[in-house]
Amino acid sequence: xxxxxxxxxxxxxxxxxxxxxxxxxxxxxxxxxxxxxxxxxxxxxxxxxxxxxxxxxxxxxxxxxxxxxxxxxxxxxxxxxxxxxxxxxxxxxxxxxxxxxxxxxxxxxxxxxxxxxxxxxxxxxxxxxxxxxxxxxxxxxxxxxxxxxxxxxxxxxxxxxxxxxxxxxxxxxxxxxxxxxxxxxxxxxxxxxxxxxxxxxxxxxxxxxxxxxxxxxxxxxxxxxxxxxxxxxxxxxxxxxxxxxxxxxxxxxxxxxxxxxxxxxxxxxxxxxxxxxxxxxxxxxxxxxxxxxxxxxxxxxxxxxxxxxxxxxxxxxxxxxx
Amino acid sequence: xxxxxxxxxxxxxxxxxxxxxxxxxxxxxxxxxxxxxxxxxxxxxxxxxxxxxxxxxxxxxxxxxxxxxxxxxxxxxxxxxxxxxxxxxxxxxxxxxxxxxxxxxxxxxxxxxxxxxxxxxxxxxxxxxxxxxxxxxxxxxxxxxxxxxxxxxxxxxxxxxxxxxxxxxxxxxxxxxxxxxxxxxxxxxxxxxxxxxxxxxxxxxxxxxxxxxxxxxxxxxxxxxxxxxxxxxxxxxxxxxxxxxxxxxxxxxxxxxxxxxxxxxxxxxxxxxxxxxxxxxxxxxxxxxxxxxxxxxxxxxxxxxxxxxxxxxxxxxxxxxx
Numbered sequence: 001x002x003x004x005x006x007x008x009x010x011x012x013x014x015x016x017x018x019x020x021x022x023x024x025x026x027x028x029x030x031x032x033x034x035x036x037x038x039x040x041x042x043x044x045x046x047x048x049x050x051x052x053x054x055x056x057x058x059x060x061x062x063x064x065x066x067x068x069x070x071x072x073x074x075x076x077x078x079x080x081x082x083x084x085x086x087x088x089x090x091x092x093x094x095x096x097x098x099x100x101x102x103x104x105x106x107x108x109x110x111x112x113x114x115x116x117x118x119x120x121x122x123x124x125x126x127x128x129x130x131x132x133x134x135x136x137x138x139x140x141x142x143x144x145x146x147x148x149x150x151x152x153x154x155x156x157x158x159x160x161x162x163x164x165x166x167x168x169x170x171x172x173x174x175x176x177x178x179x180x181x182x183x184x185x186x187x188x189x190x191x192x193x194x195x196x197x198x199x200x201x202x203x204x205x206x207x208x209x210x211x212x213x214x215x216x217x218x219x220x221x222x223x224x225x226x227x228x229x230x231x232x233x234x235x236x237x238x239x240x241x242x243x244x245x246x247x248x249x250x251x252x253x254x255x256x257x258x259x260x261x262x263x264x265x266x267x268x269x270x271x272x273x274x275x276x277x278x279x280x281x282x283x284x285x286x287x288x289x290x291x292x293x294x295x296x297x298x299x300x301x302x303x304x305x306x307x308x309x310x311x312x313x314x315x316x317x318x319x320x321x322x
Numbered sequence: 323x324x325x326x327x328x329x330x331x332x333x334x335x336x337x338x339x340x341x342x343x344x345x346x347x348x349x350x351x352x353x354x355x356x357x358x359x360x361x362x363x364x365x366x367x368x369x370x371x372x373x374x375x376x377x378x379x380x381x382x383x384x385x386x387x388x389x390x391x392x393x394x395x396x397x398x399x400x401x402x403x404x405x406x407x408x409x410x411x412x413x414x415x416x417x418x419x420x421x422x423x424x425x426x427x428x429x430x431x432x433x434x435x436x437x438x439x440x441x442x443x444x445x446x447x448x449x450x451x452x453x454x455x456x457x458x459x460x461x462x463x464x465x466x467x468x469x470x471x472x473x474x475x476x477x478x479x480x481x482x483x484x485x486x487x488x489x490x491x492x493x494x495x496x497x498x499x500x501x502x503x504x505x506x507x508x509x510x511x512x513x514x515x516x517x518x519x520x521x522x523x524x525x526x527x528x529x530x531x532x533x534x535x536x537x538x539x540x541x542x543x544x545x546x547x548x549x550x551x552x553x554x555x556x557x558x559x560x561x562x563x564x565x566x567x568x569x570x571x572x573x574x575x576x577x578x579x580x581x582x583x584x585x586x587x588x589x590x591x592x593x594x595x596x597x598x599x600x601x602x603x604x605x606x607x608x609x610x611x612x613x614x615x616x617x618x619x620x621x622x623x624x625x626x627x628x629x630x631x632x633x634x635x636x637x638x639x640x641x642x643x644x
Contacts, residue, residue, distance in 0.1 A: 103425075
């Protein structure tokens with residue numbers, strides 16, 4: 001287990017209990033679906049960020065637990081809706097909710113998790129955190145919508161790509177860190193530092209995701225490799241490769257993205273094309289750059305094991321295999 | 323135009339401006355979809371309730387406008403998700419968003435509207451209203467989930483039916499009225515009275531909806547008559563008819579509900595069956611009863627044109643044709 005996981009081990013155990021306790025509903029079907037997806041073993045990266053950030057900021061209470069749970073609920077709601085939008089079959093090595101129960105419960109239980117999160121927040125009575133999370137949730141949906149607008153668009157620029165992943169992924173990482181800062185009642189400078197750390201970490205997390213989708217193996221990843229291409233998502237490895245591609249290569253990729261169904265052979269061809277044009281190397285070095293930048297934001301905090309924890313979490317982003 | 327609409331005419335004009343102003347996003351595609359569905363002419367019943375209730379409670383400010391807009395956004399988000407869940411083709415005489423742009427934008431713009439609503443509420447800084455709306459939104463999703471659990475179930479009881487419509491419809495009506503009470507800072511007794519008025523009005527609204535789905539015409543309704551049966555929703559007219567049905571009749575209905583696609587002929591057959599067993603008459607008298615009960619809750623308020631407005635809104639529920 002990674003260092004930072006050991007550091008928050010007790011908190012993560014409390015988190016699991018809180019997740020069970022906070023999902024109150026008379027409808028057992030909802031509980032069944034929520035526990036199916038929440039218990040299917042996410043990495044709990046966002047709750048870890050809430051916890052480490054709050055402790056870095058000297059917070060001694062227990063409120064980081066419900067807020068960590070809420071952040072995980074919102075993340076889970078987006079997964080449920082994503083899987084409907086993408087028509088995904090597997091996630092984390094399990095069949096998706098939409099595959100097992102259909103699209104309807106996937107959409108509606110996602111809605112339940114969103115509403116429940118806001119209901120819980122309204123009971124917590126922390127307006128600053130509420131504002132932070134609700135802004136992040138709006139960005140999240142904007143990012144997802146931008147992503148579908150850019151689907152199959154080989155003219156997608158790096159700037160547009162970073163806008164998509166900034167909204168759909170980085171903003172929630174940023175909010176998770178900011179919650180810690182709000183709980184710890186630190187200065188605005190420290191709060192902004194954590195916010196920026198989270199944002200850049202989130203970008204790096206997504207870059208790594210987009211690399212793994214070309215380079216990993218189904219069994220390791222817990223879902224099909226090549227999913228992004230099959231869903232016609234134009235991610236950085238491909239964007240970079242297209243920048244130095246010949247006209248002929250570009251037209252081949254364009255043709256593949258126009259197909260109804262993208263085959264394994266198509267994927268292999270695009271993978272090879274990305275390799276030739278250093279798409280993975282380029283994305284890896286972008287990941288490194290974002291992580292270095294992210295870590296610098298923590299310089300203003302004094303040394304502590306929680307700071308070490310956040311730094312090692314950043315390093316983990318670069319090497320994680322799933 | 324109905325009396326109560328005249329009474330809130332100026333407020334509804336402000337509402338339309340607020341709707342445009344509050345949907346801030348850089349993504350023009352979101353604006354396009356939101357204005358397509360919001361401007362397609364809903365009845366604005368929930369905003370009218372917020373407005374009349376707040377004025378009944380002596381509220382003189384302007385905050386009822388953003389909250390009325392928020393309630394309408396949440397309602398619109400549920401419509402977007404409903405249409406995906408039900409695979410609906412038309413609503414309010416227009417093609418549904420999922421038909422024009424596909425399921426993805428329908429799910430994601432619904433999410434955007436939910437998040438935006440909570441973001442706006444977090445900025446308004448009224449924790450009581452936030453709690454009321456977030457609880458209602460959770461109930462709403464629970465109601466929708468209960469409804470899909472009960473799909474095609476001819477054993478659905480009246481009690482279960484009322485639980486579904488209570489959650490999916492009445493709770494938001496109730497919240498709309500409660501917002502008015504909170505803004506007007508009335509006594510707990512008055513607040514509860516408005517809450518109960520809204521709840522019963524919402525039940526009556528849904529009962530009328532479920533009647534019209536059997537008795538109206540496509541052109542009047544703005545969507546296909548018989549949609550509920552085609553979506554295998556077992557509503558009160560059918561539940562009541564089944565209570566006094568012969569074994570043979572029950573088995574015919576059961577067979578129809580098991581079909582992949584329910585035809586016009588099937589619908590005519592079930593309609594006839596409901597007529598024979600007074601399903602519509604029974605549901606109409608239930609509607610009347612709920613409206614009478616609803617109106618009684620307003621007895622504790624002194625006479626005013628806003629009270630008259632709410633009472634005439636209740637009467638409108640009984641006779642509305644769309």
